[in-house]
Amino acid sequence: MRKIYVIGIGAGHPDHLTLQAAKAIGRTDVFFVLDKGEAKESMIELRRRMMKAYGRPSRRIAEGRDPDRDRTPTDYQGTVADWRHRRSEVTEALISEHLLDDETGGFLVWGDPSLYDSTTAILEEILARGQTLFEYEVIPAVSSVSTLAAKHRIPLNRVGRPFQVTTGRRLADEGWPAGVDDVIVMLDAQQAFTAHPDAHIYWGAYLGTEDELLASGPVSEVADEILRIRAEAREKHGWIMDTYLLRR
CATH class of the missing domain: 3.30.950.10 (Tetrapyrrole methylase, C-terminal domain)
Structure with missing residues (x-):
């Protein structure tokens, strides 16, 4: 069974990474990164630094394009639900293509995954479709x-x-x-x-x-x-x- 870590990495300071998170990074074979465009490059760079500092030399990175969404919608709930669905499709394709049987994947999540983050909801949507199977664990962080x-x-x-x-x-x-x-x-x-x-x-x-x-x-x-x-x-x-x- 494939496994995925949802790893909270804190608000931005590298030293806010917990020992549990550092160990999970060290056990991860493939890191999944959704690119938000050049304006968010600094956010991705911090993740790369953490992968380099704590990850395996053999680690791999699978990148996908984060879907755009309307930031001033009239139907906020519907817009977010549609964006999450499209994001889940991108994420599922990355997992299916890059995470082999018995390997461990990882998402490095800003702040704490329990607070206004969609990663766990997206993984649950993927599992509910029943086509891509894995187990996952959430690693808490400094929010x-x-x-x-x-x-x-x-x-x-x-x-x-x-x-x-x-x-x-x-x-x-x-x-x-x-x-x-x-x-x-x-x-x-x-x-x-x-x-x-x-x-x-x-x-x-x-x-x-x-x-x-x-x-x-x-x-x-x-x-x-x-x-x-x-x-x-x-x-x-x-x-x-x-x-x-x-x-x-």
Whole structure:
């Protein structure tokens, strides 16, 4: 039976790789990489560095093209479902062609695979079709959320109180979640924090990398600065990944 590791590699710092993840990389015969284009080349390069540092000399790399998708759809759920389906077809073709019987494959996943990542759902879709068989194991990792808290030297929760992790889209569409005063926001292309000037924000982008950016303060005072920094960084790198905590 073929085996696949879904390996969380952290938010960007090579030292955030866990011992479990490093050992899994060392047991992997074939690494699967979905190319997102030149703008994301730096993301792929970090994966290559980890493969070289911890992988077998005989390791192989199988690359496929990540399907494009509409980033501002009217039907968000339907658009994501279609993109995942097309991505699963590309992934299944890579596994079928490059992973031999009794070999181990690996996906190096940014952050933690349990938090806003589609790899496990895509593998489940492939298995459900019944044409390509394998077993898989998920290796947890340091997430951008925990990295954000560490960089700002803050706890995510306050004593005896909950916090919620959500997306920028939901914060923009539905407003502040009920029952919580601490909201961690990911995937915020809308910059939804600007609608909450009375909150305090702890913001970070490219967390754990040499391009890391941090800002904090009352939203009313730092929102414009964050918007400026974010726009400049996106123009420079061609992509941006940021996370923030809003505290009421």
